[in-house]
Amino acid sequence: MAAAELQGKYQKLAQEYSKLRAQNQVLKKGVVDEQANSASLKEQLKMKDQSLRKLQQEMDSLTFRNQQLAKRVELLQDELALSEARGKKNKKSVESSSQLSQEQKSVFNEDLQKKIEENERLHILFFEADEQHKRLEAELRSRLEVLETDAAQHQAVVDSLTKKYTETIEKLQNDKAKLEIKSQTLEREAKDCRLRTEECQQQLKNLQAALGSRLEESLCIINEKVPFNDTRSSRYNALNVPLHNRRNQLKLRDLAGQAMAFVQELVTALLNFHTYTEQKVQIFPVDSATDIISPLNQKFSQYLHENASYVRPLEEGMLHLFESITEDTVTVLETTVKLKAFSEHLASYLGFLRKILPYQLKSLEEECESSLCTAALRARNMELHRDMKRLTAVFEKLHTYVSLLALPSTRPEGLLRTNYNFVFTNIAASLHGFHDILKDISKHYSQKAALEQEVPTATQKLITTNDCILSSVAALTNGAGKMASFFSNNLDHFTTSLSYGPKGGAEFISPLSAECMLQYKKKAAAYMKSLKKPCADSVPYEEALANRRVLLSSTESREGLAQQVQQSLEKIAKLEQEKEHWMLEAQLAKIKLEKENQKLKNSLSGHLTETIQEHSVLPNIAEQKKETTEKGLREPIKSTSLIGMLTVTTDNEKAPDAESREDLIKTHYMARIAELTSHLQLADSKSVHFHAECRALAKRLSLAEKSKESLTEELKLASQNITRLQDELMTTKRSYEDQLSMMSDHLCSMNETLTKQREEIDTLKMTSKGNSKKSKNR
Numbered sequence: 001m002a003a004a005e006l007q008g009k010y011q012k013l014a015q016e017y018s019k020l021r022a023q024n025q026v027l028k029k030g031v032v033d034e035q036a037n038s039a040s041l042k043e044q045l046k047m048k049d050q051s052l053r054k055l056q057q058e059m060d061s062l063t064f065r066n067q068q069l070a071k072r073v074e075l076l077q078d079e080l081a082l083s084e085a086r087g088k089k090n091k092k093s094v095e096s097s098s099q100l101s102q103e104q105k106s107v108f109n110e111d112l113q114k115k116i117e118e119n120e121r122l123h124i125l126f127f128e129a130d131e132q133h134k135r136l137e138a139e140l141r142s143r144l145e146v147l148e149t150d151a152a153q154h155q156a157v158v159d160s161l162t163k164k165y166t167e168t169i170e171k172l173q174n175d176k177a178k179l180e181i182k183s184q185t186l187e188r189e190a191k192d193c194r195l196r197t198e199e200c201q202q203q204l205k206n207l208q209a210a211l212g213s214r215l216e217e218s219l220c221i222i223n224e225k226v227p228f229n230d231t232r233s234s235r236y237n238a239l240n241v242p243l244h245n246r247r248n249q250l251k252l253r254d255l256a257g258q259a260m261a262f263v264q265e266l267v268t269a270l271l272n273f274h275t276y277t278e279q280k281v282q283i284f285p286v287d288s289a290t291d292i293i294s295p296l297n298q299k300f301s302q303y304l305h306e307n308a309s310y311v312r313p314l315e316e317g318m319l320h321l322f323e324s325i326t327e328d329t330v331t332v333l334e335t336t337v338k339l340k341a342f343s344e345h346l347a348s349y350l351g352f353l354r355k356i357l358p359y360q361l362k363s364l365e366e367e368c369e370s371s372l373c374t375a376a377l378r379a380r381n382m383e384l385h386r387d388m389k390r391l392t393a394v395f396e397k398l399h400t401y402v403s404l405l406a407l408p409s410t411r412p413e414g415l416l417r418t419n420y421n422f423v424f425t426n427i428a429a430s431l432h433g434f435h436d437i438l439k440d441i442s443k444h445y446s447q448k449a450a451l452e453q454e455v456p457t458a459t460q461k462l463i464t465t466n467d468c469i470l471s472s473v474a475a476l477t478n479g480a481g482k483m484a485s486f487f488s489n490n491l492d493h494f495t496t497s498l499s500y501g502p503k504g505g506a507e508f509i510s511p512l513s514a515e516c517m518l519q520y521k522k523k524a525a526a527y528m529k530s531l532k533k534p535c536a537d538s539v540p541y542e543e544a545l546a547n548r549r550v551l552l553s554s555t556e557s558r559e560g561l562a563q564q565v566q567q568s569l570e571k572i573a574k575l576e577q578e579k580e581h582w583m584l585e586a587q588l589a590k591i592k593l594e595k596e597n598q599k600l601k602n603s604l605s606g607h608l609t610e611t612i613q614e615h616s617v618l619p620n621i622a623e624q625k626k627e628t629t630e631k632g633l634r635e636p637i638k639s640t641s642l643i644g645m646l647t648v649t650t651d652n653e654k655a656p657d658a659e660s661r662e663d664l665i666k667t668h669y670m671a672r673i674a675e676l677t678s679h680l681q682l683a684d685s686k687s688v689h690f691h692a693e694c695r696a697l698a699k700r701l702s703l704a705e706k707s708k709e710s711l712t713e714e715l716k717l718a719s720q721n722i723t724r725l726q727d728e729l730m731t732t733k734r735s736y737e738d739q740l741s742m743m744s745d746h747l748c749s750m751n752e753t754l755t756k757q758r759e760e761i762d763t764l765k766m767t768s769k770g771n772s773k774k775s776k777n778r
Contacts, residue, residue, distance in 0.1 A: 265479040272472035274307035300359035310352040317342035333408040431484035
């Protein structure tokens, strides 16, 4: 449970770490963007400062020039006033002065005009600069608001992150305290484990020394006793029995069974195809029931009638091949002798196909020459003409490759092991080609059947025969497709499993050596079986494997049940002995009763004597059981005595008291004995049941100890993982703290730059307002 909780906490921390990492990357991007924006704003502010300084310099120069011009105008006005006062005294001087004043006025007017134009130009420039400044101020204010909102959002994110970090730090500190306690306990356990490992190392050293000495002794014995190494010679190594691969043999038997099923499907389909083809030849183009068919078709139908003698052996050969592959044999191409018989059966069927091929082709040509054959039907017949040739060629290929596979069982030099893969791949390709040809035949035959139905002389018999041929061809195509896919899917298994041999050797030298190897294998298996002596009180291995889970989990184990059976048998024997004893006692009591009855006969007379004679002889044991059952069914009359409860029947009132009392005592004791035996059996069964439960609990306790050991190992691994995670968490915590400090410093610097920008903007506003007031005053 602790390991699972730690694993869950580790997963949660890993998730939080990944989330914080993603948030950190987003914040980094935001900080970089803000830095870029602040740098661009700083550059823009510098440019605006420079432009404002230039404008201020121009304004200062203009004000200075205006002041100079104002002083000059004042001087000129003073001179005019003086000249006007002096003009009255002297006209000449007035005339001269008027001329001078007109010249001066013209000069002053020109200067004033220039100054006015220059002033207007400067006012225009100032107005444009003021408008541009206002626009820039509005833009900067909007950007400042955006930056302030971004800064507030970043501050909120930073606050939330700091809260999360503080919470995680507190959790980690608590976990750290818990883990320190656990680590102390684990350190103690580690010390114990170290001591154990030292002891184990010492034992291992002792074992290594003992094994080394035993190895030296065994090597000396091998060098002294073994005369030669048979694996060095390929002739002798071929006689060695290879390692038995039971799984491989079972797989090969399964594959052979599947192949046999596919071959059976193909055989039934081929039989149907040949028989329905024979019917078709006798029906179309000339019906044998109404007219005489051609000698060619008669010969063709005669050959087709013999198809079962060539097709059935294929199934038998495959069945013999499947039966030869058993669990105990070594199945390689050198030992599969039955493959040769299958290849011979395939050769005989190939001869049958070669024999009927010219007749089949001539029959199709004759059908094309008939008057009922149309152009489309003639084209379909020619396509089937080509398909039948291809079908025979494919069977020739298959026979060639199958005969090559059968060579290692007769002449191993005929096919090397390096060529096995090539032969198997070609067989798979031939099977795929066989499937393609059958698909073409099915397609062309269906078209041919549809065209033959349109012939005016087409009968119902012809239509049904065509349908049967089409169904048989469809079955053939399905079987060939399954066979091709099966062979191509298991191609690697065939090449690897059918080419292994003795240890150290490449292959079997000859089929004779393979046969000798199989004989040696049988002898070795028989010898191993003779060595195995049956144990008296042991469970068979297969049965023990089957009931292993039941023995581990269930309280009623097989051994407990065997003990119960044994104890019950002993009880049955004891009860049989007791039964014989009581039977002897009953016989003795019977004899005593007879003697007593004889005495009573002499004493009693009349009706009493007759009744005593009738009831004198006691019945045997079976009759006693019958009487007790009848007494149980009758109405009893209860009477108590020192012995116990006795019953007397109502229909036996005429019997004497002594006889009835003895019978009642006997039945009472028999019932008590039966009751006591049932109680004893119940107590014995309970004791056996409790014993079985105790054994099952002991087994469960051993399993619990094993699971405890495995859990301690898992706990060690978990503690190692915890320490590693603690280190990772400390590193991530430090990195996050550094990043937070960097971010806080950066935010402080951004705030400082923003305050500076605000101050500069305020100063610019003040200067612009002062300049505007001065310009208005001017």
